[in-house]
Amino acid sequence: MLPCFSYLTEHTGFRGTIKNSPRDFVVTELEVPELFLRGTRAELLQKTSEAPPAQSSLCPREPKKRRTEPPGPAAPGCPRDAAPGPPGRGPSRAGGGCAASPGSNEREGDSDLQSGLGEAPVLESLLGRPVSELLNKFACDVKDAWGLGNNADAAAGEFSLGPRLDKKIRADLHSAVRQKYPFLVTVTKDNEMIVKGNPDYRELCQLVTEKETSDFFKFLDAKLENSTFSFEPDGNKEHRKTVHHFINRKFGKLLETKSFTVTDVNDQPNMSIMVRFREKSLSRKRCAGGFQVKQDVYTDFSYTGIKDKKAITLQPMVVKKVTPERLKEIGSKMEKKGMKIYNIRPAYQHLRLGQLKGNHFDIVVRHLQHHSHDSSADLKERISEAVESVKTKGFVNYYGPQRFGQGQIVQTDQIGLALLNEKTVKAVKLFFTPEDTDDPVNNAKRYFLQTEDAKGTLVMLPEFKVREKMLLRALNRYGVNHEGCTKGWLNIPHSLRIFYVHAYCSKIWNEAASYRLKTYGSKVVEGDLVFLEENDESISLNDKVHVVTASEESANKYSIYQVVLPMVGHSIKYPSNKVGQWYHERLSKDELELCKFRVSPLQLNIPGCYRLILKKVQNLSYFLESSEKETKIEDNHLNDLKVSLHISFDLDPSCYATVFLREIMKCDF
Known part of the structure; x- marks a missing residue:
């Protein structure tokens, strides 16, 4: 798995096997806050037909909100003076939102904002409370100006949210501002986000009631087909x-x-x-015949995290354009495919990768033994020592083997490097490199590499190989050359295309973490990057990452648990010690410049981010159990029994249970 990488702890460890069956590796995604769930939601239990068990970084961004939920009656704290509505149409209010839509008895956000209790709303979490409060005051001022008929003053007023370099964060802010203040609009000028009054909203308010205006803009923002x-x-x-x-x-x-x-x-x-x-x-x-025929509209599933293949995994999913009733109807068919749908309820927005709060793991490690070099007779003590050591000190936050295609001849990071170097033909050949097995998929890949016959390969491939077929259709049309392979990669969804690049970036991070720990150990040294816990979300990510000075090193000001390393990209800073030099040399080895993380022909843009070197586990518990008697083992005589380690714990997003187990057991899987 990670054969030459570092361990953090010094205990001896032990041997064992994981994933003997899916039931030995149960992953339950920690619940996404209900505030963020918006479409039809279904939770899926994979690889089993049983009921679910009883137990329930610096890279992720806050989820985007769409204006499909009932808005509050007005900007919190703003006056709600009635204004005359259009003739014969009833009263209209100037400015703010309107009452909840039919069927809703609550107005989201108002009480939490005014009392300061509960979870921070999405907009506040994106901006930080100080900026959020200033924005609220600006919204009230716009509303007041409209209420007094000062349209010119309201139109001229602007409020800056500051520069936002990350395109995703800008998109989240655009949506969040529209959701909370439908009478405002946001524009971007040279990465700076500006908020202004929405003249279209104001104009429609003069024609119809404000509730209709707000509902209309909700409809407009949702953009739901049909x-x-x-x-x-x-x-x-x-x-x-x-x-x-x-x-x-x-x-x-x-x-x-x-x-x-x-x-x-x-x-x-x-x-x-x-x-x-x-x-x-x-x-x-x-x-x-010349007539236009409407094509099928495909159903989309969205989710917050990719899970292990050989496991029982439970996670929320949002299904677009499918009713809860329809999901219930197809439940029995899904069970035959190894999936169970349960806890079906409406939601109002899709889910995004990285939106999860973390994962809970229930794992069984079987065939427990001493390491060959360990002469101790007390295996129970070895296990207890190992678990308690990692519980206290944590583990190196490596990316696990799932990130790279465990056991494959060509791993995903190799394809990612080829894409970054714009070697699209090489990337295609790597993508179609077969494994040493005789099955339809690998036979089709073998045929393609021998003949470059995209059309014939399409016929040979099973229907479920969706990515391969997408790529082959473009190659059949444009040819297996640089231009054709570029168009072939563009034919694959962006989220899948960039997955390979992220795998390469993850590999570099793993190597950098190992180098950093071997060079400096657990001491924070000059030139390291540390993450500062700033509550003000208006501060950019780079400004939260601080370069340690010589005096700070001498004073032991920072903990190793604050040290981060960059995921390579075009908008991050590197350590100013030997680790930074290592990054430069490592990327040069792969023929990459630091500015090469924008690949326009493939629509790849990798700004980079930061990842903590060390992580700790939460809510850890464990016990030993005999697989023969199904009773807990209370003594130290384990060598003559077939015993298993049952271990449960929570990990933050993007942390790998296999890496955590590697640190405990001191062995690779």
Whole structure:
């Protein structure tokens, strides 16, 4: 696994086997806060038909929020003075959000913000409380100006959220600001995010009630295909015409409107305006007769983490465009495929990789033995010593073998390096390198390398090899040359494409961590990078990473548990000691420059991040059990019994249980 890498602890360890069966390795994803769940959610139990068990970094970013939940009645603390609404349409409020949509009795966020209790809302967690409070004041000022009719003052006002270099964080902020303050808009100028009043929101508020305005912008932001939005019944034809013109003028490329007859609250016929998204030309294809036929819309699953293959894994998933009732209907079919769906309930947003809080592990280590060099007769003492040592000191936070394709002839990091070097043909050949087995998949790969016949290989491959087929379709069309292979890689979803690059970056990090510990040990030295626990989320990640000075080293100011190493990328800083020099030499060996982590032809952009060298486990418990008698072992005589170690613990996101077990057992798997 990690044959030449460092150990943190000095105990002797022991031997054993893991993953004898899926039941020996149970992973339960720690619950994503309900605040972040938004689509239909199903939790999947993989590799088993049994019921789930009873137990339940610096790289991840906060999840994005979409405006599909009921907004609060106004910006917290802002005045809610009523303003005249359009003639015949009832009162309208100037500025803020509106009451919760039908079926909801709660307004999310207000009470927590005002009392300071509970989890921080997404916007506050992204900005930090000081900036969040200033933004709230700005929102109130805009609302007040609109309420007083000072449209010019409201339009001229701006509030800066500061420079945000990370594109993902900017996207999260754009969405979070719109969600909390639908009457505001955000724009980006040279990476600086600016917040202003939304004149379109204000203008529509003059035509319809504010609740309708807020609901309309929710509909607009959600962008759900085949969804519609209807305004309240309106018997004034001229007024309806004005609303039609407003929507067509502002959103005509995206939306279309029509009036239709409805029954109002008095059971009288009336007219209402319905809005829907224009059908995209990409969703249709032309058949032989010249007519356009709508293509199938595929269902998307989203999740927060990738789990072990040989294991029982439990995790939340959000399924787009599938109702809870439909999921319940197909439950029995899913069980036949080794998956069980349970705890089905509605959600309002997809999940993203890295959004999880961590994982809980329940693991059984079987065939316990001493190491060959260990002459001790007390195996129980060896196990207890090992577990307690790692519980106290932690472990080296290496990326585990799953990251690189354990046991494969070509590992994922090799493909990632080829992509970074823009050697797309080499990357394709590595991708199709077969294993030493005689099965349809590897026979198809072997055939492709021998013939470069993409079309023939497509026929040979089983349907479930989706990535391979995506790549081959492009190669069949464009050829197995640099241009064709580049287009082939672009035919694979970005999340899968960049997975290989991240594997390479992870390999470099593993090697850097090993070098750092061998060179300096557990002492924090000048030039190290340490992560400062800053509560102000408006501070950039680079500003939270501090370079240790000579005086700070002498004063032992920092702990080894604060030391981070960079994941290579174009926007990170390196240690200013021997470790930084090691990075330069290591990347040069692979023909990579430090600025080479933008690969435009492949749409790859790797800014980099930081990862703590050491990690500690939480909620650790363990016991020894006889596999014959199923009773706990209370004495020290283990050598004559078939015993297993049952161990349970929690790990933070992106930490590997196999790496934790490696540190305990002092052996590779």
